Amino acid sequence: MKQTLPKAFVQIFSILAHAVLYISSALHLSLLTKRLLALCTPSPVFRRGLGGGLLLLPLLVQAQLQDDFSDGDFTQNPTWRGDQTSFIINAQNQLQSNGPAVTGTILQLVTPSQAAVGTTWEFWANLQFATSASNYTDVYLMASSEDLKNTSTSGYYVRIGGTTDEVSLFRKDAGKTPITVINGPDKTVATSNNVVRVRVNRSINHEWELLLDATGSGENFVRQGIATDAVYKRSAFFGVLARYSSANSKKFFFDDFRVVDTQPPALEDVQTQSLQELMLYFNEPLRTTEARNVANYTLNGNIKPALAELTQEGTAVRLVFSQTFRNGNNMLSIANLADLAGSILAAPLEVNFSFVLPAVLPGYNELLITEIMADEDPSVGLPQQEYVELYNPTDKLLTLQGIRFSDATTTTTFPNVQLEPGEYAVVVPNTQVSNFSQFGKVIGISNFPGLNNAGELLQLRQPNGRLIYAVNYADTWYKNNSKRSGGWSLEMIDVGNPCGAIENWIASENPRGGTPVQPNSVATPNPDNTPAILTEAIALTPDRILLRFNERLDSLQAAQVVNYTISPGINVQRVQVQGPLFTEVILQLITPLQERQVYTLTANKITDCTGNLSQQQQATFALPSDPEPGDVVINEILFNPRPGGVDFVELVNRSDKYINIQNWQLANLSNDSIANFRTITMANYVLAPKQYVVLTTNAANIKANYPAARQETFLQMASLPSYPDSEGTVMVLQPDKRVADRFSYTSEMHFGLLDDVNGVSLERLQLGAPTVSSNFHSAGNAVLATPGYQNSQTQASTLVQRIFEITPKVFSPDNDGFEDFATINYRTDKTGFVANITVFDSQGRKVRKLARNELLAANGFFRWDGLHDDGAKAGIGYYLLYIELFTLNGEKSEFKEKVVIGGRL
Structure with missing residues (x-):
């Protein structure tokens, strides 16, 4: 039979329903709910109806249990399992035993309950027989298993009856004899009709209190004893067990079961597990949602964990942070945690713990150069001094003593300085320490390397010479022409991507011109999520091949011979990854390469510096042959660009050889003498047969003016010789100083009907014909120029039908x-x-x-x-x-x- 809600209750919960609309804080809602419950304390039936109907209060979880059997059913709401056929709900709405009349029978019923600490258990019982060693009941407050008869089940129970006719609290250890926790007075249940109401309290400090009301009314509780026991902090079931002789099979009566978790969880211990990991130990299981919410934990005022994991059956929380603990004292704030009954911490817990880091030498990429002031003049707002900024990206305490800092010509060593995890320091000459101390940690050194404005290679190495970090900066990294002229530093964009080159550096945005000893003004996530790309393979000699990649490699993985194959029929003997930047790989071959033979190099499973794995990549190459004049010729020239445009010279390899144009030169004529030499490239650059290369000072400008241009053919030079609009001579010289080709042009060579020749190139007509004026013509109007691809005016030797x-x-x-x-x-x-x-x-x-x-x-x-x-x-x-x-x-x-x-x- 269900009870009808009193009018007062209806009014109270109407108020609560309106309050929910205005209270957004979950904490406030919980406190309001508790206050209203304290006012009305509705019956168990009402509470069950509330949980399933109004949905204003949090649903009762397994840490809360209330059942008076007034609904006449023990198979649901809540569900009791076990010997269900041996129990009934009698006419008085009580749970009554109804087992077989067989001496030695043991009956049990259990229901899920996880209440364990800070909990009150209460129930009514009536044993209508004289208790004895063979006739008693055990009410399990906490049980690890639903099989209370199994000796492996552990937990705590209250025994009513037994040889001494008492009510006592016991602890049950798996496979062992029960241990008395509280021994109640003898003869408290010594009649043939024993009516009792039992209440057990367990504090968050694991203090147990056993109380007994021998009248069963709940108004005359008498303490039976107190004790402390903390062996078990977790429960799975609550239940009753009845042992009887044949005459007592229907004489066990139970009612008014009530289990209430009254206290929020308490923190018992904090332990550091590693440089970034904490374990929090609580006195009882926690509710999963709050325990796993990283927002509920704050380290040192503002650091949230990356992971909050519930462990040890819900009584411990593992916190993992993305940065290391502070060296020394640390403070952790814990808020909003709840136990399984929904009891929430009333206020944040603040816990202090100490941590001591050992000082170690940094390994590869464990000490970074994150800012470079190479051109300090004119000063924007900082002291007019070159500097580099160091950063510790690790969770380690780093010692810098003896670390070598060098550029191309100078090497110096750092003094005995330590760098905390996440700490910055600026490196300046000893004489400049006082000028930079206002910014933070300053490391003064003697023999400070002079930093080249245009760029150079900087390295950090351990005292034994092992590489820590290298950066080959350039003034193109500023990406701002005005800032590259001086007074602005170069800043690393993402310190989590130390292998990045130009794509991870840019000019400072701070109004002072830089941010020494501070996070960079340009700091933003800029991860490397793409694998390294094999950009080219070049045969340096018949038995050595150079591979170039577009980014730094994992030098150990890239040095494995099995990662490389060459077809047809060449075996790799040894692999050397070229430091300190690790973007180039040298393959030593077992058998030599042959000229005019095209080979295919396959690189498989190459890992870049940040761990991105590339799949199979291929590049074709051939052994370069010695060039002869006329093998590589001038194919196209733009000497009269549009306003704002730039010149270009296009070369083509018209031979059947592979030709390396390393150290070739462009020049012009001055007073009939070859002059104004410009080295095309100092790097290896092999032209395949019929391959084009476009020489210019601004590849982006050419691409913008001629969108169809093939950008992969561009080779940018610092400067070109002067090629005037009216007339001039283009000279191409081989490393042996022989003239590979020359072309003397005039503006009159353009097609006579063109209204405007600006931006129109002269193109070679027939590839095999001499480099003379009759073999060049203005590019077609539709394209105006064809940098990097076949000329619009190209002409085959055989005429075809129109x-x-x-x-x-x-x-x-x-x-x-x-x-x-x-x-x-x-x-x-x-x-x-x-x-x-x-x-x-x-x-x-x-x-x-x-x-x-x-x-x-x-x-x-x-x-x-x-x-x-x-x-x-x-x-x-x-x-x-x-x-x-x-x-x-x-x-x-x-x-x-x-x-x-x-x-x-």
Whole structure:
């Protein structure tokens, strides 16, 4: 039978429902709920109904248990399991034994309950027989298993009866004889009708109190004893066990079971497990949601853990932080944790613990250069002094004593200084220490290396020479032309990506020009998530191959011979990864390479510095041959760029050799003498047969002006010799000083009908013909220049038939994305053709002038979008394309092609 809610209760919970709408804090809601419950204390039946109906209060979890059997059912709400057929709910709504009349029978019922610490257990019992060693009941407050009869079950129970006719508290250890925790007075249940109400309290300090009301009313409790026992802090079940002789099979009565967790969890111990790991030990199991919420833990005022893990059956929390503990005293704040009953910490716990770090030498990438002031003049706001900033990215206490700091020409050593985890320090000459002390930790050294403004290699090494860190900075890393002129430092963007080069450095954004001994002004996540790319393979000698990668490698993994194969038929003997940047690999071969043979190098499972694994990559290469003049020739030149543009010279290897242009030079003529030499590249750079290379000072500028340019063919030089717009001579010299090719040009070589030659290149016509003026012509109007790909005016040695083809023959200029225009495709057999294209309608009237004196490339197309010259749309019908071709020599040809404009009538 369900009870009806009193009107007062309805009013109270109506208030609570409105309060929920205005109270956003979960803590406030919990406190309000507790206060209202304290006012009304509804019956067990009401509480169960509340949990399933209103849903205003937190659902009762297994740490709370209340059952008076007034619903007439013990199989649900809550569910009791065990010997269900041997129990009934009698007419008085009591749980009554109803087992077989067999002496020695043991009956049990259990229900889930995780209440363990800070808990009160209460129940009513009536044993209508004289208790004895064979007739008693054990009420398990905490049980590890639902099988109370099993000797392996552990926990705590209250025994009513027994030889001494008493009520006592016992601890049950698996496989062992029970241990008395509180021995109640004898003869408290010595009648043939024993009615009792029992209450057991356990504090958060594991102090037990046993109370007995022999009247069963709950108003006359008498303490039976107190004790302390902390062996078990976790429970899985609450239950009753009845042992009887045959006459007592139906004489056990139980009612008003009530288990309430009254106290929030208490922290018992804090232990450091590693440099970044803590274990928190609590007196009872915690509720999972709050325990795993990293927001509930704060280290040293502002550091949240990366992981909060519930362990040891819910009584311990493992915290893992992304940074190490402070050397010395640390403080941890713990808030909002709850036990399984929902009891929440009333206020944050603040726990202090100490931690001592051992000082060690840094390993590879464990001490970083994170800021470089290479050009301090003019000062923006900092002392006018070069400096480098050091950073400890580890969770270790680093000692810098004896560490070598060097550039290309100078090496110095650091004094006996320690760097805390996450700590910065600025390195300056001894004479500048006082000028930088305002910023934080300063390391003064003698013989401070002079930092090159344009860039150089800086290294940190252990006293034994082992590499710690290297950075090869350059002034291009500023990515800001005004800041590269002085007064601004270079800053690392993401200190978690120490292997990054130009993509992880940029000019400081701090108004003072830099941030010595502070997090960098440009700091932001910039992780390397892409594997290393094999950019090229170059044969240095017949038995040595150089591999270049676009980023630093894991030098140990990249040095494994099994990672490399060469086809056809070359075996690798040894691998050496070139330090200190580890972007280049040298392969020593067992058998020599042959000239003019193309080989395929396969690199498999190469790992970069940050651990990104690349799959199979391939690069083709060949053993370079000795060049002869005329093997590599000038293929295209832009000497008169558009305003704001730059010159370029394109070379092509027209031989069947592979040719290394390392240390080749560009030059010009001055007073009939070769002058103004510029080294093309000091690195190995092999041109395959028919391969182009575009030489310029600004590859981005060329790409912007000629979007079709193949950027992979660009080779950027610091400067080019002067090539004036009016006339000049391009000289290409081999390392042996022989002239590979030369080309003397004038502006008059451009096609005579061009209105504007700015931005138009001169292109070589026939690859095999000499480098003379007659073999060069202006690039076609459609492209203006062809840097890095086949010339628009290129000409084969065999003439081909002229072709004009219109596609589609029928089009509909309605902008629907399908055949919106007609294309007039052409292919000519020689250069120098000029085209006029006029569109006439079926009445012979001129509709559109598509081309007027248009210089043609070797192939290309024109397009008619179906519009008149005045922008009006042409009507549906037939149209004639009248095409005139002529040369400056007076040759002329005519072509007529038909096209149709279709559409809906």
